[in-house]
Amino acid sequence: MAIRGFCISISERLRSNQATTFAQWIGASNVMRNQKIGEYRELLADGKGSEIAQGYSHIKKLQGLEFLREVPVQLLRNAASAAFSDAEAARAGLRKFPKMKGRHKKRSVLLTRELFIIEPLGEHGSLLTIFDNATKKRQKLFSVKLPYIPEQLAKQFRISRQGAKFYLSGSYDDGVVNTSNEALLRSYAHLSDEELLCHVTGIDRGVVRPIQTSDGLTITYSPEEAESLRRQVKKKAHYQRILARKKRLNGNKNRHKCETAKQRKLAAKIAKTDAKMADVRKGFAHRASKQVVIAAKPIIGLEDLNLKGMTKRAKPKQEGRRFVKNNAHAKSGLNRSLLNVALGRLGDFIKYKAVDYGKATVEVWAAHSSMTHHVCGSRDTARPDQATLMCHHCGVVENADENAAKVVAQRTVTYIKESAFADQAKSRKTITRRKKKVADPPLVCELASV
Known part of the structure; x- marks a missing residue:
């Protein structure tokens, strides 16, 4: 159950x-x-x-x-x-x-x-x-x-x-018996690479296109959702400027704390705008994840994104004893865009909703997926703009997000095949170890915490 x-x-x-x-x-x-x-x-x-x-x-x-x-x-x-x-x-x-x-x-x-x-x-x-x-x-x-x-x-x-x-x-x-994710993947592992690829949908998550699948499905914020987010971001920035000015004129000892009733009122308004933006992002994540899972093939491939590392603050740059520009402002804007799309929540919603529809999910290595050409596998590529990928090896030009989704699908096939081979190798190794009987090791008492 x-x-x-x-x-x-x-x-x-x-x-x-x-x-x-x-x-x-x-x-x-x-x-x-x-x-x-x-x-x-x-x-x-x-x-x-x-x-x-x-x-x-x-x-x-x-x-x-x-x-x-x-x-x-x-x-x-x-x-x-x-x-x-x-x-x-x-x-x-x-x-x-x-x-x-x-x-x-x-x-x-x-x-x-x-x-x-x-x-x-x-x-x-x-x-x-x-x-x-x-x-x-x-x-x-x-x-x-x-x-x-x-x-x-x-x-x-x-x-x-x-x-x-x-x-x-x-x-x-709920009384429903669901097949485990591992069992679903094992049921497809016997297929050839070409046959297995026909059962896989790769998904690329990004800022401009929050969802792009290898099957050609593109999901973005609706005009109403995008306008609501834009309006709340503008309102939040307005309240933040007023609050910063009031703290400066009041001479707050701690700039992170509100020391007057008017400051606390402004902080409450900022929190309210944050809550409204969170509601829009959550609603989009539910809608997009359900649409993706329904349209996807039996196996869904996702990138294993390190969102914490992707949204880190830009590191200071030094030349000798002097600090130079590190594009911190641009990096902060990219971080806001990544967090605004809620890529991690999208992945979580897709994984748990796939269970309801009897579909398996796989997280694969994400590095270089945006610069690897899915046809020839070459990384000798260029991105003249955000939406375009140009391969110097075979001369093909195509959409970068669609290419990344197809690379994710190919990596999903490789992951399933390698996992199945690893399971077989592990079982064979266990059989060979039985030839030599080893005495049970002595029990070790739990050590005190350090």
Whole structure:
């Protein structure tokens, strides 16, 4: 069975007292999480990793954190337990050590069975009711209808907040058995390169053309979406100039903080424009990813983009002791364009929606895809402008984005073939090792954290 997730906006359904309570819960959970992470860091720095535990009662007694006592203890327990799990996973090398979250980040609170009930609502729905506490005298706080029966829903939900927006998310079992991505790829690995290429759609993601496929499909922002983004960017820049001037005239000690009510009001307006741009980008990502997946062939090839490296600030350039121009202004404009298109989100949406349509996805090496000619494989090419690729080896001139998408499709075929060969080689190596029996190694106790 497939476990799926859902996320719905509940901002418009909340009354003021409900929004206030949820904001307090989320804030208290985030404070508990940050306190536990800080505690773990100190223990690891002192070489006391073995003393890491998920106890949280002592944190409620700290000076300035008395407000935590007004929050249901189940929420604090869930926050402390999640921080402990993240820290232990980092110690085991499974992920990076968790970071603290500030107020400007998206934060959430985990609700478990003690604080809600799920009641059947007809044949295809249920009613989720959240209570203000877990005691016998608890009161109903918030209710929402969900399009899933109680047996499908998981035993926990999450309420998140970003700015003034609140969301309810959870998971459910849709009862559909999906073939894994690896199994789908293995089912095509026996084909020849030419036959396999006929089952692959390569996708090139870029700024001018956010989506370009090897099958000729091009998806860009609609005129309305492009105009909305342009208007919000202009409005944001206007508010930023006013805010910078007010901070300068006010003589702020810290230019990153707002010290007056008017400055905070302007900062709120800037945050509102950012939220509107994020909504436009998210809507486009949903529309474009669904359109791509429906039109694509059984295997979808994507570039494995290093977006963090692509959007880094331009490095300073020096000639002797003197700094020279490094085109920082142009690089900042390119970074804004890359982030505005949300290439990473596009890739994520394509990958998870491909599962619904029984299609496989592959991420391939992205370097030089824009300068390699897909026909002859030569890198002796030129880009007289952004949209054109000219191959000096065979003299062909074509669209650069379409060429890159076809290169991605070819690399996808190579990736599938190499992965299948690696699996066969690994199985043969395992068989040869069985000829020599080696004694089991002794167990090694876990070392203390350094």
